[in-house]
Amino acid sequence: MSGNAAASVCLYVLPAAVGSLVFFALMIVSLVRDGRSIAVNRLFAAICFLGALINADVVVVALVNDNELALKIDRLVYLLFIFSIPVYIRFTHVYLGISRRLLEKATLGASAFMLLFTQHAVFISGHQEYSFGRIAQAGPMYCLFIAFAGIAVVYCMALMVAHLVAATDNRRKNRLKYLIVGFGMGAALIALNALPVMGIPVYPPGNFSFIPAVVLAFGVLKYDLLDLRAAAGxxxxxxxxxxxxxxxxxxxxxxxxxxxxxxxxxxxxxxxxxxxxxxxxxxxxxxxxxxxxxxxxxFRGRYNYRHVLKDVSHTLTSLLKLEDVGRYLVDSVYSALNLSSVFLVVFDEEKGDAAMMEYRGDTAAEAADRFREVTGPVTEFIEEAGRVLSAADIERSGMSANTKEKITGFVKRFDFVFIFPLYFKNRLSALLMLGDKISGDLFTPEDLELLTTISNQAAVAIANAAGYERLANVNRDLERRVEERTAGLVRAMEEREHTRQQLIRSESLAAIGQLVAGTAHELNNPLAGALSLVESSMETLSENRRDEEYLDEVLEDLAFSVKELKRAGGIIKSLLSLSRQTHETNEPVNINAVLEDALRILRIRYKNRDIAITKELAPDTPVLRGNTAQLGQAFINIINNAIQALPDSGGSITLTSRFVEEKNSLLVHCRDDGCGIPPDRLQEIFHPFYTTKQAGEGTGLGLYISHEIIRRHEGTIHVESEWERGTTVLVDFPLERSEQ
Structure with missing residues (x-):
């Protein structure tokens, strides 16, 4: 064979060799992958095998130098290829869901009849040599076979076109388009090999069957023509x-x-x-x-998916509300994969029913309403399977017919092709149901990897959001309870404060009332003396109107009367100052004047006893901001306790006031040399109703009220005492107080 002839033969057999390789690979794919239907896969594999066989026949016949051997090989190939017509029709019927067994049996019988002639010259009489290479020479039965094949191709293509027109979803339309182009064009090209076989000098069109075979392979893998678990390699x-x-x-x-x-x-x-x-x-x-x-x-989509995965992972970890997690998950999957529908169901951890549903797509809203009818069967089946399920998995499952009918009816009704279970700590927490891609593309391994990773992260995010919501509910419940109890506590505190104010006012009035009798006696003495002198002066003046001898005596009596009246006025002023009931705690107070008023009020308590009152009041004490009446009440109680602590034989009380510049505070000390307080009782003296006096002699509120008044003025009160040696009460007032 010359170099030019060899090159011509190689160019002739090259397309057929490629076609044989493509058909053989498709056959392996359809058999190895676990498709939706064993019958469809086997029929598809048979057609691919026959396509690979007829292309390999072209290669072998062209390269074999022995004509007789080439003729035998040609005739042997047709022992199998003669049945390509019934296989082709049977595949079309099964794939489209058509049942026409009578037609299938008729075509099988016709092929079996023609089988009888394949090894005789009536089918292939010999070979013809063309410039491109050797090819079979047709006999009469071969022409009949080609006519039979042409009718079968037209019939099958008509069925597929009819179903294409009736199809409503893009995925099925794309599948049928690829089948029409792949099988229709491939079968037509192989059938057109009859032209050179019958003597017409044209290059065999069947050698180009690898082109529709490649298109078919692309459709099988990218558009999942055989439902190869959507993961063709x-x-x-x-x-x-x-x-x-x-x-x-x-x-x-x-x-x-x-x-x-x-x-x-x-x-x-x-x-x-x-x-x-x-x-x-x-x-x-x-x-x-x-x-x-x-x-x-x-697989160009995978490069974008890395970016999608990064964004989704970052965002899911930042969401704390269940609704936000569900909405973001559904939106992300829906837009990233360009799906027709997405449906997310989140289950309640305690009740087990659907706690939340999120969906996108035209039919997803209706699916949410219908899902409650199949919740039990779907969740039981998913938990039993424990993995991602496709629609084909459900059809192949061994569940009961009734359960399968419910689930498949739901899945087919809304065109869901995948169900992703979301597990958290081995518990099914949600389901993510996906429809077809709008483009009709196949779910690639990268798609499934992306969705699996997102589902795992979403399961954690859903669990976290659910836990956060439970915690938020607990917090809200606690806050509600705290608010209720706080409101009750506020009311109790308000009532307590009101009661305390009432108690202070009552005690103050009671103390003032107790002093009224003595004060009245104090007032009676100067008033009686003044009245007597005034009356005496009037008599003297009336009897000796012109006698100037008595004028000096009258003036002396009147001066004494004025002095006594002023003393009475001072007593009344002190009473008014210390009995005035106001809540103002920011008025200017002269602490020395308060102490003087308190001593004046209490004078009736100590004037007839041998009690020495020593006043060491600093003349330069600054003004204190506070309530004069309340501070007076506090010091009346403190001084009165000191008077009561002295024995009947008398004693001494020392009042001291001074300004402490280092602390910017005003100190007041009241020291007595009375009986003192036992050490074990010092901690209780400021408690309400605590008293060491005999029954009926005290209420036990004096020091408590003084403590509360001083505390309200942001001051401190401290008692130092030695049993049977005396007591010192130390009061410290800050001159700079916080905002009231």
């Missing part, structure tokens, strides 16, 4: 391109070898190897470039 494309390159490489070596032989070279193999060296050098880079092209073209 990249290895098919790599096998196809690598195999095609290998075939081209071997054919180039073959052509170079034949060319070297035609030139009379003694070592043609060495020459051809040297000439093929450049091909070897570019083979590996070319293969890598083709693989990179496949990655970018067929």
């Amino acid at each position: 990249k290895w098919f494309f790599y096998l196809f391109f690598t195999g095609s390159l290998a075939i081209v490489y071997l054919l180039i070596l073959y052509i170079l070898n034949l060319a070297a032989m035609s030139l009379g070279t003694h070592n043609p193999l060495v020459i051809s190897l040297l000439l093929a060296l450049p091909v070897v050098l570019i083979y590996e880079p070319l293969k890598k470039a083709i693989r990179a092209l496949v990655e970018r073209f067929y």
